[in-house]
Amino acid sequence: MTAMDAGGRPVIVGGGIAGLLTALHLAPEPAMLVTAGALGEEGSTALAQGGLAASLGADDSPDLHLADTLAAGDGLGERQAAHLVTAAAPDALATLSRFGVRFDRARDGRLCLGLEAAHGRRRIVHAGGDGTGREIVRALVDAVRRTPGIAVLEHAEARRLVLRDGEVHGVLVACEGGAAVLSTRRVVIATGGIGGLFADSTNPASCWGQGLMLAARAGAALADLEFIQFHPTALDGPGRPMPLVSEAVRGEGAVLVDETGARFMADIPGGDLAPRDVVARAVAAHLGAGHRVFLDATHSLGPAFPKRFPAITRACRALGVDPSREPIPVRPAAHYHMGGIAVDGEGRSTVQGLWACGEAACTGLHGANRLASNSLIEAAVFARAVARSVSSETVGPARPCGDARLPHRADPDAVRPAVSRALGVVRQGGEMQAALAGFRSLAVRDDAAALALMIAVAACRRRESRGAHFRTDFPHRTVFARHSSLTLGEALVAAGAIADGAPAEIVGV
Structure with a gap:
């Protein structure tokens, strides 16, 4: 075990848009950025095809963006967080441009604005067509490399936070030289989501x-x-992670059809551009009925498809599909987590010295169902707020324990089948209860099983259907909305009771 003094610098865990921007906004204050792989080569940001939502059109406003965000949240969206993000979104885009992100622009220099599901206006900004995430990572990694004071620790996996008297004093990491403790009183978690718990993601x-x-x-x-x-239109093939067929394709007029050519979304309110949870359940139900599902862009885009969506075109052709001439096979896949570490408007968690930003955080913006293209812009807006909060924190020297040992490395493979079966697009109480028994036996020593257990407990407790959470045994939404909150200790106790047949606490009534 070695100790690495971070010199009072905050430590940021994660190298996607949230972590990179937090480090850049902290500058000129020094910071340490820790990433499990090479900087820019780990995480989900680079895979993002969708864009960033911001009210930039002459017919748009932050208030309209706010209304769409809250409507998608299905009663659980937090107005304060939504107001912060929708009001600050245009400036956050300008900041990304200053850091070198090359957004798509028209010949007159104005940003191109796209349309996605549940948005009332064209307000989606892309970069490189469907390569938005890749372009953001390129620009921000370059900016981080050029910024004095940002130290980057690559190929280091954060395993535990080191605490004293309930406050953060360090981060225990596994790295090429073995184990090390990074001494710090300020940690920002920006590690992304949980899709890797699912087989289809x-x-x-x-x-x-x-x-x-x-x-x-x-x-x-x-x-x-x-x-x-669950994104309703992941490319239905053997590749993992599953290539995304961006919602922007439907925004450009593509339609969902089955093997007979029937448009099975035609009679559903919103049609092919209904909210994601609605479309995902419809696609899953059609697949469950024995059909295949395709996204047909041959009439709306045709020969223009490869230029507008080059990354999707490459993924399709690798599967032997030409999207300009034939429909694209699709199915739902785990895509984004609205839940996460509970934080306030500055990204502070309930543990002193710990902040969270990006998909790892639960700000309340997304409620029960994220509005398309609100995730990258949330990370961009909150990175500034988190950096400001971290900088304002006055802390003394860190005093980490010298005898910390690396915990067992998590094994998501062990829980992935049960998670996929019990916590998918459509859920049922009995299946979740059965899965809990398996998670309990592994959760004490395995982090992936412990997280699966916490998610299952939260899903069992919410005895209603709301947003992305749909239960066949409780198919209706209750009158009053309520957020759920869990610590690991609470989840372990609740899991025992639920697995033993006791009724789950009702959330949302």
């Missing part, structure tokens, strides 16, 4: 919620864990 398998478990093992509260968004 658009996230890398390595993104299974490590950051959430860093917080949970430290005693932090997690919120709204049951709300997991």
